[in-house]
Amino acid sequence: MKIIPSHSINSDRDARRPRVIIVGGGFGGLYAAKSLGNAPVEVLLIDRRNFHLFQPLLYQVATGGLSPGDIASPLRAVLNKYRNIRVIKGEVVDIDPAGRLVQVRRPGTGDLEAFSYNYLIVGVGVRHHYFGNEEWCTLAPGLKTIEDALEIRKRIFTAFEEAEWERDPDRQRALMTFVVVGGGPTGVELAGALAELSHFTLKKDFRNIDPTRARILLIEAGERILPTYPPGLSRKAQRALERLGVTVMTHTLVADVQSGQVRIRRGEREETVPAGTVLWAAGVRGAPMGHILAEKTGATQDPLGRIKVESDLSIPGHPEIMVIGDLAHFAHQTGEPLPGIAPVAMQQGRYAARRIKALAKGKRVPPFRYFDKGSLAVIGRNAAVADLGRFKLSGWIAWVLWVFIHIAYLIEFDNK
Amino acid sequence: MKIIPSHSINSDRDARRPRVIIVGGGFGGLYAAKSLGNAPVEVLLIDRRNFHLFQPLLYQVATGGLSPGDIASPLRAVLNKYRNIRVIKGEVVDIDPAGRLVQVRRPGTGDLEAFSYNYLIVGVGVRHHYFGNEEWCTLAPGLKTIEDALEIRKRIFTAFEEAEWERDPDRQRALMTFVVVGGGPTGVELAGALAELSHFTLKKDFRNIDPTRARILLIEAGERILPTYPPGLSRKAQRALERLGVTVMTHTLVADVQSGQVRIRRGEREETVPAGTVLWAAGVRGAPMGHILAEKTGATQDPLGRIKVESDLSIPGHPEIMVIGDLAHFAHQTGEPLPGIAPVAMQQGRYAARRIKALAKGKRVPPFRYFDKGSLAVIGRNAAVADLGRFKLSGWIAWVLWVFIHIAYLIEFDNK
Structure with missing residues (x-):
């Protein structure tokens, strides 16, 4: 592995301008970059992919309603009008807070190159979390990337194709059973879209099976689905799902996942549900970059691996490093961490940009405050x-x- | 491997009706099926995929202009209004002309099942052909399937991403060189779309490279591109490509393909062109099913593996088996085989359906005739x-x- 010494971000630009590195092109990173467009700073946006993913609609790709291209925007295309922004595709593998450097693995060759910054914004989000049962990840895939969505889509449609061939009624029933684990927004949307798919889209498409008889189970450990919403809306969501044919099971835990079946527990009772397709929407954990940040800067991670940030989104002792979006644990507003949703990330991205522009002029900004639009x-x-x-x-x-x-x-x- | 004995196609339908099996859901098979919709026959359409692919626009997926979903139609959705048509996803691995059976491998389990027919229509198309240099297939991928298109797209965009990182000007120039082998319609469309991509779509997206300086070479062994078109149109096509920035090289052979370079020969002169991306649009060969058909029925294959059919598209000695589309070698009209294009396949599919409906009534139809709409x-x-x-x-x-x-x-x- 070749390590090439640091070099300036845009060698042809004004080297005296502050250099801002943004890691991650999700909602937080993209909005930070846009807000720094044409500002008197040099911006380098680094992402492992060259596109921004509109994650809130990923469940539509998983259920065949949208194509990947419909919810992916090339980062370069979104940002190409700002001449002070450069985008590179690469994986950030380490940071050096003392030297103000990030180490980036170059795609293709695998070489490491170092890029220097005056300000660093990290918005690399979260991954799936199986709460100690990481071996379930291939049996019950989660939904965070385009690849996840295409894998889930393939499993859903393959289940119907196999059911069409199947003559054993028990096995056929299992192939047409879909279990969605987790009653948050992703689980609710996935279960709803699965019901739509089987009850409307595929209704007339088979001869040996009746897709409208597919069973869709939504499993939630807590007392209600959409637990971060007001209870009245949880009830309405549950009724709407049930009208679509989804079986909502609250107070229910997943005890085990195996190929072709899932074991669930309600209080004292355990039950094995034969199910051809199990999908995971039950938990997330901060991306591995959070661990590197904590190790190198002394920042604190919460139990989900998120970085506890100051009221201005910076890391304690490192005012030049900010963490935004799902990876940030921001508890200064309500005492609880803000939820991992796009509006929070977008507002934090814009705030981070505003703060850097102010600091560059020797000014300060008030603490971050999330404005909940609903x-x-x-x-x-x-x-x-x-x-x-x-x-x-x-x-x-x-x-x-x-x-x-x-x-x-x-x-x-x-x-x- | 379990082999399950023959069973009727639609056990709930009238067993006295003639049963038609169509292998392949391309233009030929799909049009045959549609033409048999609601006719007094039972139809089983078998394809390895559950979608029809609009192959003429596949090059647009390869160059990022369209999503796979834009050019793929679920076979079941296209045909679900015809209650006499059943679609199954599976791979036909053998036929038994005496017993009038096809052996189908079931996806998932891999079991073999036999389906019986009164009439068999085979339209499984063609694969890439490297003329004895099959080892080039990973170095210079061809364009026949969605997977091919996504692989080519990935290579094209990765080449630009790597060029953006590259500081060695020679290596950068190689990464920005794209060689398209074959001047037929697919090669012409690919080269044109690549020029569009680099000259327009990506124009402003990079900081270290200028995408408009990408080199696109179109290599054609013959004396002109689009050799099946009138010479005047070949000239116009060449001029249009050159205006877009494509270098058209006729009378040029590919002598060797290696990782990162291609060796070309013009008359006595050989030259090595460093090229990050080489794409193959130079030849096709009948799908492996053609070989099985020839072996089991005594039908003749031409040097490209296509099946020589009678003037009514049937196989000699087997009036109940017809071959349509790219796999058919039909030379009764012009002395030359008809070209492997969608309009030929569609007309042959419709003819096959018409012939079966006539035969079922004890009637005959005149020989197939391709009507060239241009x-x-x-x-x-x-x-x-x-x-x-x-x-x-x-x-x-x-x-x-x-x-x-x-x-x-x-x-x-x-x-x-």
């Missing part, structure tokens, strides 16, 4: 629940709102 | 050449025509 979750083709603070919506009107907001985002990202 | 090839975003018999079009008007025809097809396939 939460939305979609359930099937024309039902959703929305928590907009004063207004709590559900049903068709919430769905229209959800579609409208998402289309607005997609148009924003698609202006190549 | 040929089109697209070159970049607003140039194309068209050979419509009396009318030979080129430039913008041919491009508009091409787009119009393709959109009409896409709409037809998308009526789920």
